[in-house]
Amino acid sequence: MTELRNKLLKDEFKEKEDIKKFPIIALLDISEEEYKLLKEMNLETIDDLASKWDQHYEKIIKKIPKERVNSWIAASRLLLVGDTDKITTGAKIVMVGTDNAGKTSLSIALKHRGALSLLFQKLYALTPTRGLLRSKIEVFGMDVHIHELGGQNVYREDYLNNPQQYFLGTDIVIYVVDVQAKDRFEESFEYLKQITNVTNALKLKVPWKIFFHKSDPEYEIDDKTTEIFSSIIEYMTNNSPYFNSAKDLFRTSVKIRSSILGAFSHIFRDISLIQHGVIDASEQAAKQLKADFFGLYDFRSNVCFAQYSEQEELEDLAHTAYYEAIETIVNMREPFLRIRRYTLDKDVNEIFILRDLRFGGDRYIMAMFTQDEEMARSLDQDAIQEIIEERLKDWIEFRGYATFPLD
Ligand SMILES: Nc1nc2c(ncn2[C@@H]2O[C@H](COP(=O)(O)OP(=O)(O)O)[C@@H](O)[C@H]2O)c(=O)[nH]1
Ligand SMILES: [Mg+2]
The missing domain is CATH 3.30.450.190 (Beta-Lactamase)
Known part of the structure; x- marks a missing residue:
């Protein structure tokens, strides 16, 4: 613990007691000016930052780069570990998309080890998921619960009518589009719109990620497909406050497993405060x-x-x-x-x-x-x-x- 204090605090604060009451300026990497901005928003102490950051977050990140703010929040939480044990929650990812888009395959391909032929045998044998499928992966000691929402029409209505039941407490939503299913693009786009509408209505501040899945190496994307992708990206940019096409969009394929590993790794690093x-x-x-x-x-x-x-x-x-x-x-x-x-x-x-x-x-x-x-x-x-x-x-x-x- 003392080592952590050394890494996170300025010299003059390293030996002092009662971290909670420290002014935020005690953190190693923060300037007077930044501290002033936080104070104007009533965030003054390490404790304020660890427990009340969310009340002011949106305003703050308009003035200070989000990465910096996140690292201060993480630092204050880490310093107060013990007082705030309850913040160890794990994470929840919801995966959505039409049936057959490849949602189940994604998490299987990510975790699989051993012969590749066995992986493809497993994927070949998949049948459409009915209703909600829960699985768990472990990412550096954190339990990450993946909830896959089975994509058939019969279930979709339920998600749209009872969104709170499926989306509350979600850290990330991944929308999976099958790039090879041209005859289902309209349907997939429509479903995406419906879901963003209900999550927006719930005021869920969830980062969205889009997977253009089944982007197999030999598969060629035609102009019409490119056009649809652009409209999806444009729609998300306009309708989801946290969507940033430069970093929230992934091309994935089970035939290039590095694409799946890369996508999930990016996502976890991105949502981590540290x-x-x-x-x-x-x-x-x-x-x-x-x-x-x-x-x-x-x-x-x-x-x-x-x-x-x-x-x-x-x-x-x-x-x-x-x-x-x-x-x-x-x-x-x-x-x-x-x-x-x-x-x-x-x-x-x-x-x-x-x-x-x-x-x-x-x-x-x-x-x-x-x-x-x-x-x-x-x-x-x-x-x-x-x-x-x-x-x-x-x-x-x-x-x-x-x-x-x-x-
Ligand atoms: N060509 C190709 N097929 C895939 C890929 N990922 C999944 N599939 C196939 O797509 C089908 C549906 O996959 P599944 O994961 O069950 O879709 P889900 O209904 O969205 O869960 C299965 O036959 C998979 O083998 C991929 O990257 N490329
Ligand atoms: Mg499935």
Whole structure:
């Protein structure tokens, strides 16, 4: 705990008692001017920020970048852990879309490990979900409940008539569109409009994500489809306050599993209050490991929560390499290490290293790309463990306090 205080507070506050009453300026990364703005909105102490932030959130983020505000809220919550244990809630994702869009397949493909042929056997055998299907994935110790709303007409009416029953307490809504089902675009768009209408009427401040799913590598999108997509994006931009087409839109396919892993990982990082701390820590770990990509994956769900990438393209490649590597591991219960070489454009050679790690009672999988032969050869398990532990342990320990319930 003291270590956390050191990371979050300015020097002069590190030794003092009664954090609750500290002025917000005690936080390490906040300027006088920003503090003044918060004070004008009646947020003065760490306690105010941890417990009353939501009353002023919309106003504040018009003046100060949301990422900064989120990191202060997270910091104050973390500092008050103990007083505010109840904030560990886990997260709830609702997945919607017409039947057959691929909702069930998405979470199966994300979690699957072992031979790829087995995955496709599973997906092939799927039958349309009836009514509500609940499943759970674990993302860095946080329970994430996925509620899939079966898409047939008979059920849709119920969601639209009793939206509170299905949507209250939701952290994210994912709308899944089947890009290959051209004859059902109209219907899918109509359903999306109906749902956004009811959630808007409920005043649910939920971030929406759109998956253009079944974007298989060999499938070509025609002009008419592109047009429909543009109208969906335009509609969402105008009708959902939190929708940002630059980051809330994903092309996914079970045939490119990295697309699904990438999408879910982005979403979790995005809703986490501690994202900035985690990004910084990941970058430091990467630098120390001389890695061009560094990722820490949750052992059970595969979601990559902590990530740093020197170039954006490496992210996809890393997720692909990750799946390829774990497909070959027969016994995941035993400690494992995988090393593989990849030649990229311009004769750049990247060494991919994958290994399992433990923090506390939990297991993680670390993946990295490095061009440094010497580093790759000399890295032993303890060294990696030590570096990551030093950089990321606090964040991992407090991850559960860092979900972002917008409502
Ligand atoms: N080509 C292709 N088919 C998919 C993809 N994802 C799912 N499917 C297939 O679409 C069908 C419906 O999937 P399902 O997950 O049951 O849809 P849900 O009704 O929305 O839950 C199944 O036959 C899947 O195998 C994908 O990315 N590409
Ligand atoms: Mg289903």
